Amino acid sequence: MNQANVKVSFYLKKSEADADGMCPVMAKLNVGKYSEAAFSAKLRVPQSMWNSGRASGKSVKAKEINNRLDEIRAMALGIYTELSAVRDGVTAGDVKGLLLGMAGEQATLLSYFRTFINNFAKRVGVNRTEGSLRSYRNAYNHVERFLAKKYNLLDIPFSALNRSFIDEYDSHLRTECHLAPGTIINLTVHLKTIVGEAVADGIITTYPFAGYEPVHPKQKKKYLTSEELQRIMITPLHKPHLYLTRDMFLFSCYTGIPYSDMRNLSKEHLSLADDGTWWIKSSRKKTGIEFEIPLLDLPLRLIEKYRDTAPDGKLFPMYCNSMMNIYLKDIARLCNINCPLVFHAARHTYATEITLGHGVPLETVSKMLGHSRIETTQLYAKVTDDKINADTRVLNERIAEQFSVVI
Template identity: 30%
Template sequence: MKKNTFKILYHIRGNYTNKDGKCPITVRIAVNGEYARINSTLAVEPELWDVKAGKAIGRSAKVLEINKRLEDMRVVLKEHYYDILNRHGYVTAEMVKNAFTGVTAKEESLVPLYLQHLEDTKKLVGLSKADPTYRKYERMYRRVVEFMKKKYNITDIPLREIKTSFITDLEFFLRTEYKYSQNTTYKCMKFFKQVINKGIRAGLIFVDPFNGYKISCERVDRGYLTEDELSKMMAKEFASARLEQVRDVFIFACFTFVALTNV
């Protein structure tokens, strides 16, 4: 798992001074190369600022107070960083900023959305979905949960944090961990895309992580059914009239083809 990098940097807005001739001090949070900026309530004369050290210069009471407050801010930001990392297993600069400034926007994550998708699918079993299909959806859910744990050491992920790299890493996991074939992987990724589409329709995902991602299904010669296999299919009782109708059309097509080839 890639190690997180976390930095807190202080700067002054050298191109702006207030009526007292002081420059505002801003905080730059860096997590894994991504940045977020916070405007502090502190200001300092530009000649008293050490750009390299990121603090005020001198031993005056005013300078000591500024540096103390900057250090206090650093401590609080670190506490937020580690708290978020421990709770979610995943942290961004924006998440640290929001925690520090008190922004608590509702954050939807993948697992609850996926479980809701499974619940909705289960209600369709016997209507427009067959039970084996539902079990495949459920199996893919377990694969995704396992993937997140093994790849990122997390149990869930905010929907807005799912990028194309998550999709490609998931595909690689299925191919290497379970040795899935091209077509099995294709079907599994289609199952997962249904969950992502559900999030997009609900307004929970604004950028489709499947954009730019491509996977194709290979054409396979499936051979033909034997007379015994056709007989078993004809005798099979299905859970819904719709599936029986599909079976009947398929059987009709099979016998029609046989009749045509014997003309």
């Protein structure tokens, strides 16, 4: 539907004239033949000055009134154009709602997104990370480019967001940006967060993501099996930087501590319990949640191996994460491990092979990993087939001992 089907007219509400003959000016908006809405223009005009929907005469007052009426008409038409660019069935009520203040500074998507990012930036270093901030900025840039390319718009009212818009955005990321499914999930999750904040603020009442489910990437094994772990431990590497990388990776495999937290470990994080067990006690850089991990023999030997080799009292002399990942791929080739090995795989290995695979309860693993919700731990902890088979055999033996049946 084009603007020719949209009409904005003005009339006086004479029934509410005051003692001086001043009447409220009302606006009537028609979209097509059947959609109509009326609202106050927030002006009062003398009946004697009104003629055919405008203030008559050439006085300064008449010019001011007519300029304001022209502004309201232009705003209504502009809002209709933006709404109809992204969805069908725009009603006069939709336009009225935005015109009466719902499309203020924070009621358009990108404007609200910018405010969210600015507030998020203030919390970096307190309870948010620089990496998360970069991720939100990247998501903003993708939405901005989508609006410009698909609809030729600089911004869009929240009320224009519907399931069709979400599906178009998903398709744009998939077919035009050629992004991987995992990347698309991250971008749409960030947009979901912004829309969810707007719903919580009362800006919109309909959740446009209802029923939307992005295509999930095919799950890949993110942990090492015990046999692969053994290969890394015994295969000659011949180069000092590969041995250091291997040792740092193994420490993470046997403690579950991720790279960002591991590089900050220092002597003050070591604690000796009354029973002689050494613990690492620290808090996650990402979330601030505390974690406590009893140290197995291998991590203890690695701490001793690198004692006093790192500056500022740190436990380990670590390369940057990107270099670690490059070296880990070299190690994977040498050890005939057929997967793109990255440092974070160590944390998955700890959850799956080292702890759950040896009967440590999920609740205990969750606490040691520093998770606030056990659901997060379940994403890391993929129970292996060997563990399932072993548990099933134990269950079968217990049942056989307790029950017998004559067949």
